[in-house]
Amino acid sequence: PRKYDVLIIGAGSGGISVAASLLKRRGTLDIAIVEPRDIHYYQPGFTLVGAGVFQPEVTQRNMEEVIPEGVTWLRGAVAEFNPERDEVILEDGARCSYTTLIVSPGLKLDWEAVQGLPETIGKNGVTSNYRYDLASYTWKLVQEMKRGKALFSQPPMPIKCAGAPQKVMYLSADHWRRNGVLDDIEIDFSLAGNVLFGVQDYVPALMDYVERYGIALNFSHNLVKVDGNDKVATFRVTEGEQTRLVEKEFDMLHVCPPQTGLDFIRASSLADAAGWVEVDPATLQHVRHGNVFGLGDACSTPNAKTAAAVRKQAPVVAMNVLSVLDGQTPAAVYDGYGSCPLTVEKGRIVLAEFLYGGKVAPSLPTWMLDGKKATRAAWLMKERLLPPLYWQGMFRGREYLAKPRMTFQKIGGE
Numbered sequence: 001p002r003k004y005d006v007l008i009i010g011a012g013s014g015g016i017s018v019a020a021s022l023l024k025r026r027g028t029l030d031i032a033i034v035e036p037r038d039i040h041y042y043q044p045g046f047t048l049v050g051a052g053v054f055q056p057e058v059t060q061r062n063m064e065e066v067i068p069e070g071v072t073w074l075r076g077a078v079a080e081f082n083p084e085r086d087e088v089i090l091e092d093g094a095r096c097s098y099t100t101l102i103v104s105p106g107l108k109l110d111w112e113a114v115q116g117l118p119e120t121i122g123k124n125g126v127t128s129n130y131r132y133d134l135a136s137y138t139w140k141l142v143q144e145m146k147r148g149k150a151l152f153s154q155p156p157m158p159i160k161c162a163g164a165p166q167k168v169m170y171l172s173a174d175h176w177r178r179n180g181v182l183d184d185i186e187i188d189f190s191l192a193g194n195v196l197f198g199v200q201d202y203v204p205a206l207m208d209y210v211e212r213y214g215i216a217l218n219f220s221h222n223l224v225k226v227d228g229n230d231k232v233a234t235f236r237v238t239e240g241e242q243t244r245l246v247e248k249e250f251d252m253l254h255v256c257p258p259q260t261g262l263d264f265i266r267a268s269s270l271a272d273a274a275g276w277v278e279v280d281p282a283t284l285q286h287v288r289h290g291n292v293f294g295l296g297d298a299c300s301t302p303n304a305k306t307a308a309a310v311r312k313q314a315p316v317v318a319m320n321v322l323s324v325l326d327g328q329t330p331a332a333v334y335d336g337y338g339s340c341p342l343t344v345e346k347g348r349i350v351l352a353e354f355l356y357g358g359k360v361a362p363s364l365p366t367w368m369l370d371g372k373k374a375t376r377a378a379w380l381m382k383e384r385l386l387p388p389l390y391w392q393g394m395f396r397g398r399e400y401l402a403k404p405r406m407t408f409q410k411i412g413g414e
């Protein structure tokens with residue numbers, strides 16, 4: 001099989017950003033990227049599609065347009081890894097070989113794990129912003145809803161963009177408030193975990209909105225079944241050692257699907273016990289294979305699974321891959337940065353930014369933008385600045401504010 005300097009798995013946020021970053025640093029590299037889909041999605045835009053702020057089309061681009069010039073696109077899906085032989089095997093049986101491998105295929109949205117969900121999603125008032133084609137259905141349902149019960153679910157962590165299941169709820173509630181129907185709509189947020197948001201500093205600002213919109217919060221509620229015809233959702237509720245099933249009727253149900261590592265990752269020797277690509281949290285180098293790296297949602301690292309995290313991870317992986325190609329020890333370090341712009345109303349955002357361990361880490365000084373409050377500045381950033389930062393910044397290897405720290409002391413490791 002043909003051998004590439006760098007073989008990248010997945011042309012999502014991670015794969016494209018790291019390819020661009022590598023080429024910017026060393027234009028002579030022979031890079032290939034394996035990707036089965038023709039369309040690349042800007043998933044952070046789905047929340048705004050579900051609220052009627054973005055047209056769906058602005059969140060998608062043809063794969064040809066986003067794969068950097070000079071990178072070979074291998075259309076297909078990886079089925080198996082063979083890290084001992086520096087080879088991957090595609091679903092059609094083709095083999096590719098590499099000097100260094102970067103794994104960034106994202107994660108699995110496990111719709112099947114909720115009984116009845118695959119049959120009813122996209123109709124009967126059951127929707128999800130986690131899929132491109134359904135985000136516009138969310139907006140349709142929100143506009144049509146004038147009274148009744150709106151139910152929002154959130155599965156156990158980790159999930160990508162942990163704030164997304166509640167962002168859609170606040171934006172929907174805000175629409176109903178502006179249209180004078182909020183008092184006639186009962187809103188229920190049923191979540192598997194027992195906190196509203198993983199980083200406590202942002203919870204007070206979010207609770208203000210929970211109260212303002214009259215939202216009923218139900219912790220330790222895990223969605224296990226949806227009956228679309230009868231419009232009933234069933235949750236497994238945990239109370240101490242006990243569990244019981246609770247049925248809830250709904251007129252509209254927004255589901256965030258359970259999320260796991262992809263099957264082909266789980267089945268491979270690259271995975272940890274939970275099915276994620278097992279990398280060092282600092283260098284993003286695989287813990288067992290020195291010429292393999294990972295970034296994005298597929299990784300075992302305990303950061304918030306976001307495109308914001310990918311923005312900081314891409315230069316770290318690019319620099320460390322170059323070190324390995326040059327026979328040196330990886331020295332660039334990722335600090336766990338992730339960010340979640342919580343859209344609490346149309347025009348205002350609580351901007352959570354934090355590192356490993358939930359350490360709050362704002363990019364801007366508080367006098368410019370206080371992330372713990374709902375601000376217009378953060379909304380403008382999300383609506384106007386972040387899309388171009390993604391397409392023209394991350395995807396072209398322009399790394400504003402993303403320069404990695406260099407160290408020879410691993411953090412998070414020993």
Ligand code: FAD
Binds near residue numbers: 014034045047104130
């Ligand atoms: P992806 O971008 O999902 O890309 C993975 C790629 O790998 C895909 O193109 C896929 O086709 C490909 N692939 C899969 N299997 C294979 C295979 N076998 N072989 C080869 N290729 C394969 N992030 C933020 O920063 N801010 C936000 O506000 C935000 N909001 C979000 C809202 C929603 C509703 C969703 C769904 C996500 C949101 N995110 C947000 C998260 C963000 O989109 C992801 O964290 C980011 O896209 C992760 O990048 P990735 O490259 O790991 O995965």
